[in-house]
Amino acid sequence: MTDDENTTTAGRIAEAIGERIISGELQPDAPLRQDHIAREFNSSHVPVREAFRQLQAQHLVVAVPRRGVRVAPLNINSVKEIAEMRAALEVVALRNAAPKLTSSHLARIELALIEGDTAQTIQEFEMANRAFHHALVAPCAMPRLLASLDGLQLANSRLVFAMARSSGWRPRSNQDHRLILQALRARNVDQACSLLARHIQTIERLALSSS
Amino acid sequence: MTDDENTTTAGRIAEAIGERIISGELQPDAPLRQDHIAREFNSSHVPVREAFRQLQAQHLVVAVPRRGVRVAPLNINSVKEIAEMRAALEVVALRNAAPKLTSSHLARIELALIEGDTAQTIQEFEMANRAFHHALVAPCAMPRLLASLDGLQLANSRLVFAMARSSGWRPRSNQDHRLILQALRARNVDQACSLLARHIQTIERLALSSS
DNA sequence: TCATTATAGATTATCTATCATAAACGGTTG
DNA sequence: CAACCGTTTATGATAGATAATCTATAATGA
Numbered sequence: 001m002t003d004d005e006n007t008t009t010a011g012r013i014a015e016a017i018g019e020r021i022i023s024g025e026l027q028p029d030a031p032l033r034q035d036h037i038a039r040e041f042n043s044s045h046v047p048v049r050e051a052f053r054q055l056q057a058q059h060l061v062v063a064v065p066r067r068g069v070r071v072a073p074l075n076i077n078s079v080k081e082i083a084e085m086r087a088a089l090e091v092v093a094l095r096n097a098a099p100k101l102t103s104s105h106l107a108r109i110e111l112a113l114i115e116g117d118t119a120q121t122i123q124e125f126e127m128a129n130r131a132f133h134h135a136l137v138a139p140c141a142m143p144r145l146l147a148s149l150d151g152l153q154l155a156n157s158r159l160v161f162a163m164a165r166s167s168g169w170r171p172r173s174n175q176d177h178r179l180i181l182q183a184l185r186a187r188n189v190d191q192a193c194s195l196l197a198r199h200i201q202t203i204e205r206l207a208l209s210s211s
Numbered sequence: 212m213t214d215d216e217n218t219t220t221a222g223r224i225a226e227a228i229g230e231r232i233i234s235g236e237l238q239p240d241a242p243l244r245q246d247h248i249a250r251e252f253n254s255s256h257v258p259v260r261e262a263f264r265q266l267q268a269q270h271l272v273v274a275v276p277r278r279g280v281r282v283a284p285l286n287i288n289s290v291k292e293i294a295e296m297r298a299a300l301e302v303v304a305l306r307n308a309a310p311k312l313t314s315s316h317l318a319r320i321e322l323a324l325i326e327g328d329t330a331q332t333i334q335e336f337e338m339a340n341r342a343f344h345h346a347l348v349a350p351c352a353m354p355r356l357l358a359s360l361d362g363l364q365l366a367n368s369r370l371v372f373a374m375a376r377s378s379g380w381r382p383r384s385n386q387d388h389r390l391i392l393q394a395l396r397a398r399n400v401d402q403a404c405s406l407l408a409r410h411i412q413t414i415e416r417l418a419l420s421s422s
Numbered sequence: 423t424c425a426t427t428a429t430a431g432a433t434t435a436t437c438t439a440t441c442a443t444a445a446a447c448g449g450t451t452g
Numbered sequence: 453c454a455a456c457c458g459t460t461t462a463t464g465a466t467a468g469a470t471a472a473t474c475t476a477t478a479a480t481g482a
Contacts, residue, residue, distance in 0.1 A: 008276045009464070010264075034435075044465050046257055049436085053221075053261050057268030059355060065219045066435060066472050081353045084307075088299040096295075142292045144270055144366075148359065155355075220437070245462075255438050260463085277445050277462060 009043050010050035016041070017051060021060045021071050022158045023123075024165055030071045032061060058151055060158075074162055076208070082159070083204035086152045087197045093137035093145050094196055098189040100139040109135045109181055116174045122164050125171070126157050132177055136196075163207060171203060220254050221261035227252070228262060232271045232282055233369045234334075235376055241282045243272060269362055271369075285373055287419070293370070294415035297363045298408045304348035304356050305407055309400040311350040320346045320392055327385045333375045336382070337368050343388055347407075374418060382414060 006012050017037070020026040034048045041048070052069045055061040063069045112135050116128035130153050137149060163169045176199040183192035217223050228248070231237040245259045252259070263280045266272045274280045323346050327339035341364050348360060374380045387410040394403035 011276075033433095045435090046260070046464060049257070049261055050264050053264035054268065057265065059358075065222075068435060068473095077353075078355065081355055084303050084353075085300065085356055085359070088303045089296065092295050092299045142288075142295075144289065144292055145296055147270075148296070219435095244460095256462090257437065279446095279462060 010047035014051035014054040024161045026071050028071050028074045032069045082155050087200040091193045091197050093140045097137050097140035113177050221258040224252050225262035225265040235372045237282050239282050239285045243280045293366050298411040302404045302408050304351045308348050308351035324388050
């Protein structure tokens, strides 16, 4: 999904722990003890510490010196923050990606859309959702922007899973997605951008109202 | 400047190396050997590796497994990318900060403006520039957004120092800053936001035309 | 008595030192 | 050009030291 092979031990550990945090298997504020994790992954504490730094940069854990690392807390304000950041950045990315969109890109976007339609579990739906938004902006070829958006998408997924767990809330956004694809096919970039911004803000509003 | 005391060895190393990269003392693509750095800071290689991960997250170095770490390259495309990201995110931050701006906030913004006027070296000017933009958005109280903007400001400073070094280019933006402060004093948030966005894009255009 | 403080022991993070392994680089030679 | 070899280097393991934190118990004072 992400991209790199993660040939290094620290990278593998960071990915595994990160998935647990996003899925909700690791609860907010849960302490992460480096020696336990090292034992679990048959490694020493050195790669674990490196993995912690990586997760810290993704805002998935918080570290306080001499007191170790905990799963980052989940507060309601971050829903709004992440939505606003995503709305602003995805529009920039889409505006830069749109002129470079080929028919094969459009096909990939539509594929993610269909996968969202046929998704049975919320995990499958969220994976398709990530794939859609990623395919939408990937052609912009702005690596730093794409990395930021990947991080925001992961944080967003974490919030979605947490809300699904606590209140059975389930996002429905494929109709929005379909309209965005339609606007792009019609080469109407302005409309696609405004639909995208509205779409992301709508998700935020739904999430906040259901809490 | 940043905020934390950096009581940990890895944090100190990351900060020191980061400053060298931003100032241009460490050239793009220069290899960073962990054992050399460990000797320099009287530490072992373990904290150095943690510092590398932190710098990697800031996009100041690139790491390829089994081949170590190098100073991140400086390419002309990243000027545009960083400017577009900053313009989009700073506007979001300012819009959220504006309603919370007190007179003491405004005084702090003006202080940074004056420091920019009296700056003698480009280092002083850039420090005042960072202080201005930071003071402008800090009251928004969105930690993730502020962290992103800090990273983008650092990347921007690195570009400024590199261009000052290669072509004697020197940014002049205090007039823009003054107009933004004026609009905020008049409680004209929309105008302040549009001035800010235009300001950041103008810097990008100047930079690209002088290269 | 009850609440607060002090203290001792266990746990844990942080870092050092040394070693082992493997990959990459540089040169030489077939 | 390609195969080989030694050096350098990244990566990780292991053992141990230090210091900070936590916990539980004991002591003190109101």
